Amino acid sequence: MLRPLMAPLLATVLILAGLTVFLWTISYRIRPLLFARPDVRWDEPATRTEKLLEYGFAQKRMPAKPERPAGMAHIWIFVAFIVAQLGTLTSFGLAYDANFHLPFLTHEARLGQVYLLTKDVIDVLGSLGCAAFLYFRVIQKKERMTLSWEGVFILFMILGVLWTDVLIDAAALAKSAGEVPxxxxxxxxxxEWFLYGMSPGAATTLMTAGVLLHIAIVMAFLNFLPIGKHFHIITGLPTVFFQRLTPMGQLSKLDLEHTEKFGVAKLTDLSWKEILDTYSCTECGRCQTYCPTYDTGKPLTHKEVNRAIRHHAQQAAAAFPLPLAVLAQHLNRIKPMPAPANGHGAHAADGHADDGHGAEEPAAAHSDPATGSEGAFAQGLQIPAELYEKLPPLVGEGGILPDETIWACTTCGWCEQACPVFIEQIPRIVDMRRHLVLMESRFPEEAARVFKGMEGQGNPWGMGSNRRAEWCADLDVPLAANVAHAAREFEWLFFVGCAGSFDERQKKVSRAIVQILKEARVSFCILGEEETCNGDSARRLGNEYLFQALAQQNVDTLKRYGFKKIITQCPHCFNTLANEYPQFDGHFKVLHHSEVIAQLVSEGKLRPGQVELSEPVTFHDSCYLARHNGISEAPRQALISLGIRVKEMERNRTETFCCGAGGGRMWLEETIGQRINQNRIEEAARTIGEQGTVATSCPFCLTMIKDGISETGRGERMQAMDIAELVALGLPQRT
Ligand code: SF4
Ligand code: SF4
Ligand code: SF4
Incomplete structure (x- = not known):
């Protein structure tokens, strides 16, 4: 029998001990964040709050395809957990006062009754969610999940929290033995089933035991969180709030003039948000489902990169000074040394020296008027030099990630789109590449040839830039340089791109686009040899110097002419011109050729006839078009206008599967695991029955799909065609 004073005493011991250990443990998680790269992630608070409500509290990404059942189960657990916090507060109060209740939540008040009903029902739904996850983990052993005892233990902890709550209410009812409300x-x-009939004293003891057990489980749970992947229960919502608000396809612009150190070499070169991201990774594995590198056996998944960095941060944490000393430093107004500059914008603390959106300078906008300090996360604290020296590199020998991992990524964006807590992968992978390329000159040798070609001739093949317009020598396509006031004379500039200008296969697509534009009487011209590579591959391979030079050159040319409206045939050109050239003050309306075709058809300016294709057609969505830029219907509309019924692959639209060429991978050898393009062709073959056409809308995709078809021995039965070529087939052939 618990004596009256024992409950408050035991509860006090449990709570104080639990909180003390928790604060001590959490201090180790916070230390690396304080010394990490600064990053302002609290601009646009209204948008962030909206996203927090939508994706954090309403868990919008959870029930997404292909993880609906697990997503629903997680939502039940999440809601139960949130509601259970009120139950936990109540149990804390009950330890000191047997009649305690939260304000307005009494049994007599209507609001209290609604709360108690919700809590009771949610306890069951949450338990069903836990049961579903136990099934996924223990029976089904879902491949994407990390199957460890930790996950099972946490599920039992959650069940413990929910059912001690039920026990407390049930024991309270048993005390009065009245009618069940x-x-x-x-x-x-x-x-009714188990407790009615016991004496009021026994019921009181049971209730007190339930309260203490509940508090003990909550405290154990709280202390367990920071040491494992379930730390996301604490950090998940902040991670959603601090998510990147710039376009998915936009990388940060490095300040090349004012800094000498570029990219990410060691743990503290990552931003605090990037380290927080790793704490928030639940290891659910959703990011792996359609990840091309994971699916084809390469040493890269979003989950594993997070896990490696998190473990490293946990191991390194003890060496960092205590945050208490750091806070004291702030209170004493000792201005901290600036963080080591690594090119992420001397003027903007968010790593975007100028994101092209005309944002105010974040550091100034968030300075504390009282102290003149922006706080650790905005300004960064100086890591002692000897400690920085001792940290191992993130990549390479003696580091935590092999070079192959960093170079494997196609930057397709699937992992970022699938992650329920918006953990970012592409920026940090590119930042690690930036360090390797710009600081160590360490990169795959194939990349060296590409860089040289871009530097010397403005295209990755290094073909003479003066040959850029040869593909249309017989087509009577106007060159901007030959027409006075070209931007006034022509409504559109057709930005042909390197592949469209130099690649034999893609030149046919360029010619088809010209045929379409002429048929619809669209007024357009091209830049010819004044056009240079858009720089996408250079940037994603880590060569920011080269990218900025190419981007600036193109922006200067386009602005000199005054072009405002641009058509591209390459999703990589599209993404770079639309999302990244604003960083260079280049603001253009950019349309992909699929959008132009769909628009011309809907306006009645283009009337392609039926195209007789005896075999079925499937469409491969380019990830830089569909996922990074949300364009997936326009190419389909173009095909529909030809009377073609598209047979959809399982991985389609924003859930597309990369062809393997993104992130500069187009130019690198693929020697580990299955070739990504072959994986995609297997899927296409399953969809259209081994023969037919795979339609594309991207030069890189076209190359990869075409190669995949011949590499898998299907060259006689399948073909790859751009949608523009198919549309051109439906047009009158004029000579
Ligand atoms: S990165 Fe996101 S999707 Fe991937 S395992 Fe972690 S939480 Fe899950
Ligand atoms: S961006 Fe694509 S290739 Fe890179 S890790 Fe994510 S899913 Fe995999
Ligand atoms: S080539 Fe196409 S599918 Fe491949 S990464 Fe680029 S856009 Fe994505």
């Missing part, structure tokens, strides 16, 4: 359908039944 309508708003306690679950605890009422538990009381």
């Amino acid at each position: 309508w708003y306690l359908p679950v605890s009422g039944r538990v009381a």
Whole structure:
């Protein structure tokens, strides 16, 4: 029998001990964040709050394809957990006062009855969610999940929290042994079935035991969180709030003039948000489902990169000074040394020296008027030089990630789109590449040839830039340089791109686009040899110097002419011109050729006839078009206008599967695991029955799909065609 004073005493010991250990443990998680690269992630608070409500509290990404059942189960657990926090507060109060209740939540008040009903029902739904996850983990052993005892243990902890809550309410009912109220359908039944008939004293003891057990489980749970992947229960919502708001396809612009150190070499070169991201990774593995590198056996997944960095941060944490000393430093107004500059914008603390959106300078906008300090996360604290020296590199020998991992990524964006807590992968991978390329000159040798070609001739093949317009020598396509006031004379500039200008296969697509534009009487011209590579591959391979030079050159040319409206045939050109050239003050309306075709058809300016294709057609969505830029219907509309019924692959639209060429991978050898393009062709073959056409809308995709078809021995039965070529087939052939 618990004596009256024992409950408050035991509860006090449990709570104080639990909180003390928790604060001590959490201090180790916070230390690396304080010394990490600064990054302002609290601009646009209204947008962030909206996203927090939508994706954090409403868990919008959870029930997404292909993980609906697990997503629903997680939502139940999440809601139960949130509601259970009120139950936990109540149990804290009950330890000191047996009649305690939260304000307005009494049994007599209508609001209290609604709360108790919700809590009772949610306890059951949350338990069903836990049961579903136990099934996924223990019976089904879902491949994407990390199957460890930790996950199972946490599920039992959650069940413990939920059912001690039920026990407390049931014991309270048993004390009075009255009629079960309508708003306690679950605890009422538990009381009726198991507890009615016990003495009031025994019921009181049971209730007190339930309260203490509940507090003990909550405290154990709280202390367990920071040491494992379930830390996301604490950091998940902040991670959603601090998510990147710039376009998915936009990388940060390095300040090349004012800094000498570029990219990410060691743990503290990552931003605090990037380290927080690793704490928030639940290891759910959703990011792996359609990840091309994971699916084809390469040493890269978003989950594993997070896990490696998190473990490294945990191991390194003890060496960092205590945050208490750091806070004291702030209180004493000792201005901290600036963080080591690594090119992420001397003027903007968010790593975007100028994101092209005309944002105010974030550091100034968030300075504390009282102290003149922006706080650790905005300004960064100086890591002692000897400590920085001792940190191992993130990549390479003696580091935590092999070079192959960093170079494997196609930057397709699937992992970022799938991650329920918006953990970012592409920026940090590119930042690690930036360090290797710009600081160590360490990169795959194939990349060296590409850089040289871009530097010397403005295209990755290094073909003479003066040959850029040869593909249309017989087509009577106007060159901007030959027409006075070209931007006034022509409504559109057709930005042909390197592949469209130099690649034999893609030149046919360029010619088809010209045929379409002429048929629809669209007024357009090209830049010819004044055009240079858009720089996408250079930037994503880590060569920011080269990218900026190319981007600036193109922007200067386009602005000199005054072009405002641009058509591209390459999603990589599209993404770079639309999302990254604003960083260079280049603001253009950019349309992909699929959008132009769909628009011309809908306006009646283009009337392609039916195209007789005897075999079925499937469409491969380019990830830089569909996922990074949300364009997936326009190419389909173009095909529909030809009377073609597209047979969809399982991985389609924003859930597309990369062809393997993104992130500069187009130019690198693929020697580990299955070739990504072959994986995609297997899927296409399953969809259209081994023969037919795979339609594309991207030069890189076209190359990869075409190669995949011949590499898998299907060259006689399948073909790859751009949608423009198919549309051109439906047009009158004029000579
Ligand atoms: S990165 Fe996101 S999707 Fe991938 S395992 Fe972690 S939480 Fe899950
Ligand atoms: S961006 Fe694509 S290739 Fe890179 S890790 Fe994510 S899913 Fe995999
Ligand atoms: S080539 Fe196409 S599918 Fe491949 S990364 Fe680029 S856009 Fe994505």
